[in-house]
Amino acid sequence: MRAHLCRHCQKAPASRPRRLCWSCYYRPGVRERYPSTSKFARQGLGLVQRCRPLPAGPTAALPGSPEKITVLEQRALLGLELWHPDDAILDRRAFPRLRLRARRLRERVVSSLIAG
Numbered sequence: 001m002r003a004h005l006c007r008h009c010q011k012a013p014a015s016r017p018r019r020l021c022w023s024c025y026y027r028p029g030v031r032e033r034y035p036s037t038s039k040f041a042r043q044g045l046g047l048v049q050r051c052r053p054l055p056a057g058p059t060a061a062l063p064g065s066p067e068k069i070t071v072l073e074q075r076a077l078l079g080l081e082l083w084h085p086d087d088a089i090l091d092r093r094a095f096p097r098l099r100l101r102a103r104r105l106r107e108r109v110v111s112s113l114i115a116g
């Protein structure tokens, strides 16, 4: 199979992405005129800044909860932004019992270290 020629100059072998030759690929202004031929680039890896509409309203479901996952799935299906700026966030002050448990655990670990 013959190697593709550069899409821009049609002279040099296309040795760089976007089926461009080395010199065209690195010449300012040329690369931008040719869309990427990579299927990964077309699909996007989620690195591209996309503008999606915000969900109609925030959710009270806490991060990591099954309810929040369901909300995220629904938003994704609707093509909406996954996170609303006013979504509920984990507030550790709202969980005094968790904090107490963490403190007891820490004390137990510390005392076992001292004892050991």
Ligand SMILES: [Zn+2]
Pocket: 006, 007, 008, 009, 010, 011, 012, 020, 021, 022, 023, 024, 025
């Ligand atoms: Zn070229």
